[in-house]
Amino acid sequence: MMFEFVTILFGLAAVGGVGFGVWSFYDARNTRRVLLEQKKKLNNRLYEIAVLKELGDRIGYSLNVGKIVDVITGSLPQFIKYSAVSYLLVDSEQSMFKCHLEESVTREFVTEVKQRMVNAVSALLGREISLAHVEETLSGAILVDDIEAPVRSFFNIPLVIGEKPVGVLTVASKSPGLYQEEEMTILYKITNQASQAVTRLQEVLEVEQGKLNAMVSSMAEGVIMTDMDYRIMVINPAARRMLGITEEQEVNIFSIIDSLSGKLDIRGKLEESVKLDKLIAVDELVLRNGFYQVLISPVKGKINHGEDEVLGGVVLFHDITHEKEAERLREDFTSMMVHELRSPLDGIRKMSELLRKDQVKNDDKTYKEFVGLIVKNSTEMLELVGDLLDVAKIEAGKFEIIPEMTDIASLAHERVEYYRSVATEKKITIGLKWDEKLPKAPADPRRIGQVLNNLLSNAVKFSSEGGRIDVLVFKHEKGKDLNSEARGRGWPWWASASGPEWAGRANAIIAAVSDHGAGISEKNARQLFNKFQQFEAAAKSEQRGTGLGLVIVKGIVEAHRGSVGVGSVDGSGTTFFFSIPLPDNIT
Amino acid sequence: MNMDTRTKILVIEDEELFAKSLGIVLREAGMEVLVAEDGERGLALARTKHPGIILLDNILPKMLGLEVLRKLKEDQGTRDIPVLMLTVLSDSDTISAAIAEGAVGYLIKSDYQLHEIVKKVQSILTRAYAT
Numbered sequence: 110m111m112f113e114f115v116t117i118l119f120g121l122a123a124v125g126g127v128g129f130g131v132w133s134f135y136d137a138r139n140t141r142r143v144l145l146e147q148k149k150k151l152n153n154r155l156y157e158i159a160v161l162k163e164l165g166d167r168i169g170y171s172l173n174v175g176k177i178v179d180v181i182t183g184s185l186p187q188f189i190k191y192s193a194v195s196y197l198l199v200d201s202e203q204s205m206f207k208c209h210l211e212e213s214v215t216r217e218f219v220t221e222v223k224q225r226m227v228n229a230v231s232a233l234l235g236r237e238i239s240l241a242h243v244e245e246t247l248s249g250a251i252l253v254d255d256i257e258a259p260v261r262s263f264f265n266i267p268l269v270i271g272e273k274p275v276g277v278l279t280v281a282s283k284s285p286g287l288y289q290e291e292e293m294t295i296l297y298k299i300t301n302q303a304s305q306a307v308t309r310l311q312e313v314l315e316v317e318q319g320k321l322n323a324m325v326s327s328m329a330e331g332v333i334m335t336d337m338d339y340r341i342m343v344i345n346p347a348a349r350r351m352l353g354i355t356e357e358q359e360v361n362i363f364s365i366i367d368s369l370s371g372k373l374d375i376r377g378k379l380e381e382s383v384k385l386d387k388l389i390a391v392d393e394l395v396l397r398n399g400f401y402q403v404l405i406s407p408v409k410g411k412i413n414h415g416e417d418e419v420l421g422g423v424v425l426f427h428d429i430t431h432e433k434e435a436e437r438l439r440e441d442f443t444s445m446m447v448h449e450l451r452s453p454l455d456g457i458r459k460m461s462e463l464l465r466k467d468q469v470k471n472d473d474k475t476y477k478e479f480v481g482l483i484v485k486n487s488t489e490m491l492e493l494v495g496d497l498l499d500v501a502k503i504e505a506g507k508f509e510i511i512p513e514m515t516d517i518a519s520l521a522h523e524r525v526e527y528y529r530s531v532a533t534e535k536k537i538t539i540g541l542k543w544d545e546k547l548p549k550a551p552a553d554p555r556r557i558g559q560v561l562n563n564l565l566s567n568a569v570k571f572s573s574e575g576g577r578i579d580v581l582v583f584k585h586e587k588g589k590d591l592n593s594e595a596r597g598r599g600w601p602w603w604a605s606a607s608g609p610e611w612a613g614r615a616n617a618i619i620a621a622v623s624d625h626g627a628g629i630s631e632k633n634a635r636q637l638f639n640k641f642q643q644f645e646a647a648a649k650s651e652q653r654g655t656g657l658g659l660v661i662v663k664g665i666v667e668a669h670r671g672s673v674g675v676g677s678v679d680g681s682g683t684t685f686f687f688s689i690p691l692p693d694n695i696t
Numbered sequence: 697m698n699m700d701t702r703t704k705i706l707v708i709e710d711e712e713l714f715a716k717s718l719g720i721v722l723r724e725a726g727m728e729v730l731v732a733e734d735g736e737r738g739l740a741l742a743r744t745k746h747p748g749i750i751l752l753d754n755i756l757p758k759m760l761g762l763e764v765l766r767k768l769k770e771d772q773g774t775r776d777i778p779v780l781m782l783t784v785l786s787d788s789d790t791i792s793a794a795i796a797e798g799a800v801g802y803l804i805k806s807d808y809q810l811h812e813i814v815k816k817v818q819s820i821l822t823r824a825y826a827t
Contacts, residue, residue, distance in 0.1 A: 448755055455806040456713025462810055463717050482713055 153188070153295055174198055174270060175205065177303050178278055181296075182209055189292050191282045192258075193219065196268065197226040197243070198276040199234065204242055210249035214258060214283060219247065221260050222281045229265045233274040262287035266300045271308040331401075331426030333365065334408060335379060341365070342421065351396055351426050372396065378405045379422040386419060399430030449493060453486040496657045503664030510553035510668045517550055517557065517618045517689065518543040518582045524561040525580055528569060536575045539565075542600055543582040550618045550689045556665045557620075557689070563658035564622040564685050572624050581621040585688065587614060595621070603628065604676025604684040614688065616695070617671065621686035628677035637675060638663045662687070702825050704728045705817065706747035708738030708764060709782065710756050714805065718751075721810045722817070735759030739767055742774045749821055752799075753782045754790050762793055769798045778824045780817070800824070 175198060182194040195208035206223055223240070231238045262282040268275050278300055280288065322343075325332050331348030335341055339362040346356065352368040354360055362376060369375050373394055382389050382405045391403040404425040409417040460479050463469050470476060502508040525541045532539050561580075568578045581600050585591060595602035601623045629637075637659050662685075663673045671688040705722055709715040710733045719729045730745055732738035734757045742750060750768070754761035761781060768774045778800040783790055791802045800820055803813065 445755075451806060452711050452755075453713060456711050456717065458806075459717035459810055460713050463720055469720070479716075482716070486713055 153291070174268065174275060174307065175207070177307060178207075178268065181278065181299060181303065185280070185296075186211060188295075189280065190284070190287055191262075191280045192284075193222055193249075193281045194279070195222055195226060195281070196276055196278045197223070197230055198268070199230055199238060203244055204230075204238060204276075205246070206243045207246045208248070210247065210252075212283075213250045213253045213256070215254060215256060216252050218258060218260060218281075218283070219252070222263075222279060225260070225263065226265065226277050226279050229267075229277045229279075230274070233267055233277070258283035261285040264288050264293050264296075266293070266297050268300065269304050271311060329428065331424075331428075333424040333426075334421060335362065335423075336421040337383065337419070339376065339379060339422075348424075348426060351398070351401065351428070353397065369396075373403065375405075375424065379424065381405075383407045383419055383422045393429070394426075399428055400433040402427040402429050446497065450490060453490050457483050457486055493657075496661060499661045499664065500657055503661065503668075508664055508668050510556050510665070512551040512553050512669070514549040515552040515554045515557065516547070517552065517620055518547050520554055520558055521561055521580050521582050521620060524558060524565055527562075528565045531566075532569050532578070535569065535572070537569060537572050538577045540577065540579045541582075542579060542598070544584055544598075547582065547584055547618065548691060548695045550691055550695075552669055552689050553665075556668075560662045560665050560687060561620065561622075563662050567658060567685070568622050568624045572626055577625045579623045581619075581623065581686075583619055584691075585614065585617045585619045587616050591619065591686075595619075601625065601682065602684055603678040603682045604674055604686060614672075614690070615693070616691040617688040618691065619686055619688050621684050623682055623684040625682040628679045628681060628683050629675075630677075634675045634677060634683075638673060659685075702748045702821055704730070704745065704747045705749050705751065706730045706732065706738065706741055706745065707751045708732045708735065708756065708761070709751065709753040710734060711753070717810055718813060721814050725814050725818070727817075733757070735761065735764040739764055742768055742777065743771065746773075747777060748825065749817060750777055750779045751782055751803075751817070752779050754794070762790065762797065765794060765797045765799060778820055780820060 175196075178196045178198075182196065185191065185194050192212050192214050193208055193210050195206065197204065197206045206226070208219055208222065210219075223243070223245070227238050227240055227243065260281050260283070262285055264280055266278040268278055278296075280296070282288075325343060325345045328345055329347060331351045332343060332345045333341060333348050334343040341360050341362060344354075344360050344365075348354075349356060349358075349360075352365060354364060354368060358364070366376055373391060378389050378391070381387070386407050386409075388407075389405040391405070394401045394403050404427070406423050406425070407419045408421045408423050410420050460483055464476070464479055469479065499508070521543065522541060525539050529539055565578070565580070572578060579601050581595060581598075581602070583594065583598065583600075585594060592602060592605060602621065603623060604621070639660070659673075666673050666687040666689075669689050671690055673685070673687045675683065675685045677683040703726060705727050707715055707718060707722075707729060709718075709731065712733075715731045715733075719731060722729045730741050730747060732741050736758050738750075738752070738756075739759075741747070752761045752764060756764070765779055765781070768777065768779060775798075779798070781791070781794040781799045781802040783802060783804055794802055801816075803816065808816070
């Protein structure tokens with residue numbers, strides 16, 4: 110805007126300068142007339158520029174068409190003579206007629222101007238505007254009755270915003286023949302320029318508003334904005350969902366009060382926030398579908414270059430259900446861990462109390478049984494403490510492995526042999542299948558042994574008597590599908606690791622433990638590697654144990670840059686597997 | 697109430713060491729001790745063996761102690777048996793829930809030596825079956 114004014118000023122100075130230079134050679138009379146005309150032109154031009162500049166300044170912060178027209182009409186007396194300048198702005202609900210009198214006229218004069226304007230707007234809009242729905246404001250000189258002065262000079266300038274007529278600007282006078290085309294043109298130009306500026310600004314604002322709306326709509330937080338009268342200006346889909354208000358439902362402050370009734374005095378909090386200009390935080394609000402943190406804040410903005418004013422309030426609902434759930438799981442986990450450690454420790458102490466008694470000491474059978482139990486329990490506790498330390502290291506990202514070129518198949522063989530005796534007790538068969546000529550892989554044998562231990566011990570634990578477990582070790586070729594690789598060998602493979610996360614992988618050694626049990630649901634399978642979920646499941650299961658085993662399996666395998674997976678076929682069995690990537694130079 | 701009932705105690709506890717140790721000292725004190733390793737078995741024994749008192753651990757496989765307690769109190773045949781809750785933690789929620797459900801008291805295991813537990817059991821029995 111500023112740039113345009115500067116350009117116009119330069120243009121004007123140039124025209125003026127040339128003009129004076131040329132005209133000085135003509136006769137005085139002629140020169141005087143020309144000079145007067147020139148002066149008038151210059152005045153008009155200056156007027157035009159001054160008004161445009163002021164408009165430019167104002168449009169910067171106001172989109173109110175009425176205010177823009179006020180600027181134009183307010184400056185008019187220095188430019189032309191008139192009795193009344195008025196504008197009529199038409200809105201879908203309320204039309205506004207504003208008339209400023211420069212000199213006294215009769216009521217009939219004003220009514221006539223108004224009627225002419227209504228006619229003009231009706232013609233512009235192509236629909237009838239009723240005089241009854243027009244709000245009238247008069248200012249300036251007073252109305253009188255005793256002068257006979259109808260409208261003798263008159264012209265209309267349409268007000269168009271964004272190619273849409275919104276009203277007319279009218280200049281009227283009691284004196285006849287006042288307005289030449291020149292005045293009309295200038296006023297038209299000014300109005301037009303102002304309209305265009307408003308239009309452009311409105312477009313920018315609409316785009317910005319659109320962006321803002323899209324942003325608020327897509328926000329995960331629930332957002333509600335109200336004006337000073339608690340009318341709902343904005344409510345986003347998240348807020349509707351949280352409050353249980355459907356998209357189709359009409360929202361007002363009462364429906365929001367209703368849905369929060371007994372939980373949060375939203376009206377009171379908004380009032381407190383807006384009136385005292387303060388931010389209110391509600392740390393925990395329990396709605397039917399979760400936990401929320403609520404922030405209530407005044408919305409402030411500058412109006413008319415003034416101080417910040419409170420325009421309304423905003424309520425922000427932040428969903429903390431997930432955090433709450435995690436917190437609960439953490440607390441449960443801690444208390445269960447304390448139980449798991451404290452309970453056997455207390456048992457050991459109680460047994461030791463008894464071992465001091467002579468009758469127990471002298472009863473060889475009981476003595477051996479007690480000592481055996483103490484050894485068993487303290488071993489289990491030691492394992493648990495070891496597991497907890499491993500998990501802590503994994504979570505802190507400080508889990509270290511010492512890799513060496515390891516034959517995973519013989520490691521698997523060793524572990525299978527170790528578990529065979531336990532399995533035989535439950536009449537469970539363990540089979541081992543592996544590729545001939547399997548390359549060695551960079552792995553920490555102690556840790557991968559621990560992984561195989563965990564998988565095998567789980568498989569034995571969850572297999573029923575007379576069941577079968579198969580341990581598989583094979584080489585995965587980059588780009589190939591694990592499922593077809595395993596099934597192609599005719600091996601029991603129940604996982605469905607065909608997704609891109611497996612297909613694109615580098616060559617790797619895959620080790621798997623397949624059981625032939627009932628299988629597990631996909632949802633449960635996914636949670637198996639999560640510390641807290643696992644722990645909760647373990648606490649409810651009739652099998653003893655903390656469920657930390659799989660969490661550690663995942664941690665160890667990932668420390669080798671490998672991946673873990675699990676899959677199940679209903680009624681056939683479950684396969685747990687992991688990969689140890691091979692370096693590029695090993696084929 | 698006959699002598700048989702008054703000296704019969706049911707310990708519902710999955711912690712083997714604790715159950716065994718307690719069993720020995722209670723038997724020494726002249727009581728008949730029944731042990732159940734999980735809630736379901738405990739409930740079944742309570743219904744069929746009519747113990748004079750039940751020691752009930754809360755964290756049990758299959759069914760939590762509080763749930764066992766609720767079922768005991770719902771059943772005409774078992775509702776009058778005094779139940780002493782055993783906990784390892786000073787878990788105030790469990791304790792107040794147990795009292796609300798009708799447990800006669802609670803006992804934080806590690807706070808007591810075996811002979812103290814026997815004394816506590818005896819005093820509950822005396823109070824419950826005083827004529």
